[in-house]
Amino acid sequence: MVDLKKVVLERDLNPYHSFFASFFAGLGELGMLNQGSINIVAKRAADYLYAYLDAKEILPDMDTVPGESKTEVIKNLILYINKILSLVGEYDLQDAGDDQVVLLIAGNTCRICPKGVGGAEVKGTLCPIPSLLESLINMITQKDMLELITAGIEKEGSTCKAYFKVLN
Amino acid sequence: MVPTISAQLDAILNLFERNVPHVQATAVVSTDGLVIASRLPKDTEEDRIGAMGAAILSISSRSGDELDRGEMVRVLVEGTNGYILIRSIGEFAILVALVEKEVRLGMLFYECKKCIEKLREIL
Numbered sequence: 055m056v057d058l059k060k061v062v063l064e065r066d067l068n069p070y071h072s073f074f075a076s077f078f079a080g081l082g083e084l085g086m087l088n089q090g091s092i093n094i095v096a097k098r099a100a101d102y103l104y105a106y107l108d109a110k111e112i113l114p115d116m117d118t119v120p121g122e123s124k125t126e127v128i129k130n131l132i133l134y135i136n137k138i139l140s141l142v143g144e145y146d147l148q149d150a151g152d153d154q155v156v157l158l159i160a161g162n163t164c165r166i167c168p169k170g171v172g173g174a175e176v177k178g179t180l181c182p183i184p185s186l187l188e189s190l191i192n193m194i195t196q197k198d199m200l201e202l203i204t205a206g207i208e209k210e211g212s213t214c215k216a217y218f219k220v221l222n
Numbered sequence: 223m224v225p226t227i228s229a230q231l232d233a234i235l236n237l238f239e240r241n242v243p244h245v246q247a248t249a250v251v252s253t254d255g256l257v258i259a260s261r262l263p264k265d266t267e268e269d270r271i272g273a274m275g276a277a278i279l280s281i282s283s284r285s286g287d288e289l290d291r292g293e294m295v296r297v298l299v300e301g302t303n304g305y306i307l308i309r310s311i312g313e314f315a316i317l318v319a320l321v322e323k324e325v326r327l328g329m330l331f332y333e334c335k336k337c338i339e340k341l342r343e344i345l
Contacts, residue, residue: 085280090255090273178254205256 056173064162065143071165079172082180087168089179089206096182100189107138107194116195124220125155128200131191132157141166141183150217154203157184159214181207184216197222230344231259238337242330244322246304250341251275251316258315258345275318279308296331309334311341 062072081087087095107113114134121127129147136142143163150156164170168180188202203217225233235248239261249260249268255276257268279297286294299306305321307330317338321330 085284086277088253088255088273088276088280090251090257090269091277094269094273178252205252205254 056170058173061171065165065171067165067171068140071140071171075166075168075170075172077172078180078182079168079174079176082168082174082176087180089181092180092182093185093202093206096185097189099182100186100193103139103186103190104193112138113194124199125149127195128155128191128218128220131194132187135187135190153220155218155220157187157216157218159183159207161209161212161214164214179207179209181214181216183207183214184218188218227344228259231341232261234337234340234344235259235261238319238333242321242325242333244304244325245319245330246322247320249275249318250311250345251318253280253314253316262320271318275306275308276316278306279310279316282308283310296334298327305330307334309338311338311345315341315345317341 061067065071078087078092104113114131119127119130121130125147132145132147136145142159142165144160145163146158148156148158161167161170164183166182168174169176174180184202184204184207188200191200192198198221201219201221203219204215207214207216231250235250239245239248247260247262247266249262249271250258251272252258253276255273257272260268260271262268262271278299279294282297283294286292294310297306297308299308302323304323305325307319307321309317311317317334319330319334
């Protein structure tokens with residue numbers, strides 16, 4: 055059982071974070087969700103989020119998204135998405151060579167982790183972030199810009215990592 | 223040269239399909255629902271087969287525990303057009319097979335068990 059008070063205060067959770075993480079944690083514990091289904095569901099969610107952003111007329115204008123390299127553009131799009139959804143506290147996007155980038159998330163600042171926030175007692179991961187970012191960024195840029203290479207998220211100590219191929 | 227793990231898995235799945243008439247497709251999936259190896263038709267959504275296969279097995283296993291049915295042997299989903307057979311390969315992987323209605327179930331279960339034993343040696 056996670057220390058809920060600590061998690062809520064340290065990660066600055068809003069009620070939706072708490073609901074989302076614990077709801078998916080429950081489904082995971084029942085065996086109804088796994089990383090494979092989270093990846094599929096996150097893509098579906100990206101469709102709806104895109105439609106939401108469009109309806110609210112807050113989609114970024116790709117002509118004005120700053121960034122001299124593709125990595126910088128992607129970085130700024132992640133910044134924009136994170137500002138809206140408040141997914142994580144600390145993260146970074148770094149070049150990983152061979153047209154790849156790696157997303158590094160400080161695990162103890164993630165606000166939607168079904169395990170760290172929702173307390174899911176399951177093996178493996180249940181992370182929607184890589185698949186959500188892949189789909190949403192491709193929709194915003196109107197092209198296949200990113201392709202998730204890792205199956206979901208990889209844990210390395212307290213850091214969660216996801217590798218992407220930068221396509222266009 | 224030692225064949226890659228992917229090639230070894232593919233060879234085992236291929237043999238299983240050849241030994242049991244009416245097996246249409248097979249996949250080895252991690253318990254996370256991610257496809258490790260597959261012999262699926264081109265129009266099949268591999269990601270969905272993996273995610274759903276792992277979820278079905280996981281729910282069935284938990285149901286078996288809750289309802290005191292002992293250790294689960296297999297999951298067989300019967301549809302009007304055929305079966306989905308799912309079996310655990312070990313702690314981290316499962317086998318999913320799509321099978322036509324005309325299959326002899328005894329033969330299917332026997333060959334599936336043999337296939338699982340071979341897969342366990344690799345995974």
